[in-house]
Amino acid sequence: MDDLGKLAVAATNDHPGEGLRAIAALRRLLDRLEELHVEHARDRGWSWEEIAGALGVTKQTVHRKHGRRFRR
């Protein structure tokens, strides 16, 4: 809750640029974590359906974002 509080403060800060840059940094962090977790799940033999289900997105979305990295 505390982190969300800080996020809300950053997002409504007097300097909009700072809040926006913080959001962008957060998105990069999330993307990186998603990549790592998807790779881990694929290594463990998870299907794209299972990964999509756990992420709460469609199979198409997860495949579009990550499929390319696994094509060999």
Place this chain on the structure above:
Amino acid sequence: MFERFTKQARQVVKSAVDIAARQGSGKVGPEHLLVALSGVPDGPVREVLSELGATPATLAAAASGEQDDAALLARLGIDLEEVRRSVERNFGEGTWARRSIRKGHIPFTPEAKKALELSLRHALALKSKSLEVEHVLLGVLDAGPTVRKTLNVISVEPGQVKRRLLAVLKAAG
């Protein structure tokens, strides 16, 4: 355009592409050329960059923008270093920095193209028949705000590098 490039200068361009790919960056920017230039094993480019503390390690960290993100995330109460440690505890050492190499062609940014064009101009202005790594560095330094930003992370100004490099080149005749 690449016909005048020396073998070493071509190698720098190639390794910039590899560096961008390893970083998971979708484009090759002048900052990747700069990181590649800092990895040149000897000569004036190596001398000037290492003198200013611009090594492959410091520049690669600066070019990735990770330090900026750490500061921004700290404002949100997120400790990026702690996240990294936790990832490496779970997935193994080195996993945080390791990116799956992007497949296929990675395009150059307009600034990177401009840097290469300017390096050709520097070679001509310095009456050199071939395009050497030092000309690539001069081009990269003039290419725009991205390289300035990268160098500023390690407290270096592009003008400083340029002056020092031109002095070294002049001394070498």
